Amino acid sequence: MTDLRLALTDRVIENLQPASSGQYFARDTDLPGFMVLVGKRRKTFVVQGERRKAGKRLSVRMKVAEVGELTTRAARAKAKDILGKIASGVDPRPSRKPDGDAVAPDLPSIANPTLRIAWERYRDGHMKNKGRSDGTINNYRDHIERLLADWLDEPLSKLGNDPSLVTVRHEKLTKENGAYIANGCMRTLRAVYNHARKAARTLPADNPVSAIDWNAEHRRNSALGLSDIEEWFTQLAALKNPVRRELHLFMLLSGHRPEAIRKARVEHVDFHARVLHIPRPKGGEVKAFDIPLSNAMIRCLVRVMRIGRALYGGQSREWLFPADSESGHIMEHKEKRSDLSKWGNDLRQTFRTIAQAAGVAELDVHLLMNHSVPGVNAGYITRNKLLSDHLRQQQEAISRRILEGDRSRQKEAKRQTRIWPELPSRRVLSVLITGMD
Known part of the structure; x- marks a missing residue:
């Protein structure tokens, strides 16, 4: 107010x-x-x-x-x-007594905001203005408003003057919520405190989060190898929901984050240019990019659009992977591990691993996955200029290598039932354009 x-x-x-x-x-x-x-x-x-x-x-x-x-x-x-x-030049505020006991609490203000106020300013003044994605904002909100809920009305100076409060909370979160969540929560608190101190210069300069001993974090080695692909495709074919089957397949073929693919819209597919536009990936609108589509990825999208129209008529007009949900698209990509051993970021790691096996250069993989490009010289590369030929050829090579692992399963499946019917490439555009008229 x-x-x-x-x-x-x-x-x-x-x-x-x-x-x-x-x-x-x-x-x-x-x-x-x-x-x-x-x-x-x-x-x-x-x-x-x-x-x-x-x-x-x-x-x-x-x-x-x-x-x-x-x-x-x-x-x-x-x-x-x-x-x-x-x-008259006198500071009438109570100071600390010689024995160290504080005689008066700090008053929350612009110069000494509460965690709640600092979070709201960081959310609205930084994250939203920078175009951060809803998923990122919700992740930060969960850290502040759930994991640190009892601190919301505490002044930040209390934490800044007593970093032991932060170290104790980090240890508690580690025991109750896990090492990765505890670290993530502290990174959020660190960012909020740093942002608040830009306006509240009386806050202690040392961020209280710097006092914690970070939990060791290790990259999860959860990728599929080429020898695992056939079994994974067998599991995938057994999933009952055909839209979910195509969602997992497309995530494997594209190597992109689940949230971006789940929220992909029909209007963002350009079959003539053979790209799928991702307008708000992780990092917000400034990170918008196009995914070059291989033949296998196009067939996947054609199938799911056909299936979507049959199962979810209204939702399929807007979403590539429709569902009977409040949003109209698939909200949760997770499966039981007993049903599908790898999904989500596991498939992102798999894409990266198979790209290496396919001989795709590391820089090209960075571009295909929309990673930050390493090095000063690489920063001069214009990604869009490589989309129509070079990057699409690399995408095609990765898709072929992935589907090689499914070749024996496909032969057996064709003898029994056509789970993923092949569409002749010349018919892809005509099928889509006719169906959308």
Whole structure:
């Protein structure tokens, strides 16, 4: 909510609405620097003034009293006395006693935000403005609003002044949620704190997350090898839902992240240019790119569009991988491991592994998977100029190598039933265009 300017009285303060999120100020028009900080559950009399120290102007904000402890008249009188001291160069805020006991808590403000306020500013002022994907934002939200929920209304200075709180929480999360989640949560907290400190320069410069001992993380070696492909295709063919079959196959053939493929739209397929456009991948719109389509990938999309029209008429007009869900597309790509041993990022690793076996250059694999291109010289490569010929040829080579592992299974399947019927390449466009008229 936006700040207000009012002539503060007991009645006016009583009628101030609680903040729907975060906090806001109701500033007194009669005494500049006197205000009420309104949160979700309580209201606090506050003063803010400026004093000079060593030729510099320093802002001082402090709590006067909780609303209800003093009348507005008494709080204004106390605030006037405090503001007079500030103007004379005195900092009236309580300091720590020699024995180290704090005599007053920090007051949440712009200069010392709560974790909730810092998170909201980071989410809206950084992540959304930078075009971060919904999946990334939701992942950060889960860390802050679920795993650190009891800290939401704590000032960040409390964590900055006592990093042991962060180390203890990291150890607790490691035991209860696992090493990877604990590390991920701390990385989110680190980012939020760093962003907050850009405006709140009084926060301790050392990020409290720097005090933790990070859990060891190892890349999961979950890729399929060429010798495993045939068994995986056998498992895939046994899945009952044909849309899900094609989803997993396309993820294997493309090597891309599950979220990007699950949310692929019909309008983003260009069969003439032989590409699938991904407008908002991980990293947001600035990372938008086109996936070059091999013949096998085109046949996969043709099949799933035919199947989608038969099973999910309305949803299939918008989504490549439709489902009877609230969103209209497949929401969850995971399968029981007993049904399908590898899915999701396992298939992304498999694509990378088989690309190596197919002799595709590392730089080309980076481009096909939309990874950051390593090296200064490689940064001068224009990806779109390679799409129509070179990258598509490399994609074709990887698809052929993947399907070689399924060759013996396909021969047996054709003798029994045509699970994945082949479409002649010349008919691909005519089938699609006719069906969409």
